[in-house]
Amino acid sequence: MQREGKMGATDKQRVWVHISDPEAVLLGAFGLEGGSETGVLVESWVVGENVSTEQYEKFLDPETQALYAFTSYESGERRVYLVRKEIWDATRAM
Numbered sequence: 001m002q003r004e005g006k007m008g009a010t011d012k013q014r015v016w017v018h019i020s021d022p023e024a025v026l027l028g029a030f031g032l033e034g035g036s037e038t039g040v041l042v043e044s045w046v047v048g049e050n051v052s053t054e055q056y057e058k059f060l061d062p063e064t065q066a067l068y069a070f071t072s073y074e075s076g077e078r079r080v081y082l083v084r085k086e087i088w089d090a091t092r093a094m
Contacts, residue, residue: 013047015056016066019080020092023073040092051082061085 019041047056051067059067059082068088069080083091 012049014044015047015051015060016064017043017045017051017069017080018066018088019043019069019071020088021071021078023071023078055082058082059084 020039021041022039045051045067047053056067061068061084064085066085067082068085069082070088070091072079072081
């Protein structure tokens with residue numbers, strides 16, 4: 001029996017990640033998978049697997065309990081960069 005308030009070995013801490021991805025707008029315009037009309041994708045990441053604990057703690061927005069990120073593409077490979085929500089909001093408003 002698992003104690004109340006403790007995570008079991010199979011429990012994984014997840015976090016929502018709001019990702020600004022300009023390529024998602026293009027895919028969304030054509031109705032393709034992975035697309036978004038707004039250019040924002042929301043993914044569920046596992047702390048310790050998809051994002052390090054250090055990055056999670058550094059960039060977690062305390063109000064939304066989510067992470068925020070931008071993408072770039074190098075040689076066709078997506079790279080995701082975490083940023084503080086204030087920076088994400090300011091850039092999205094431009």
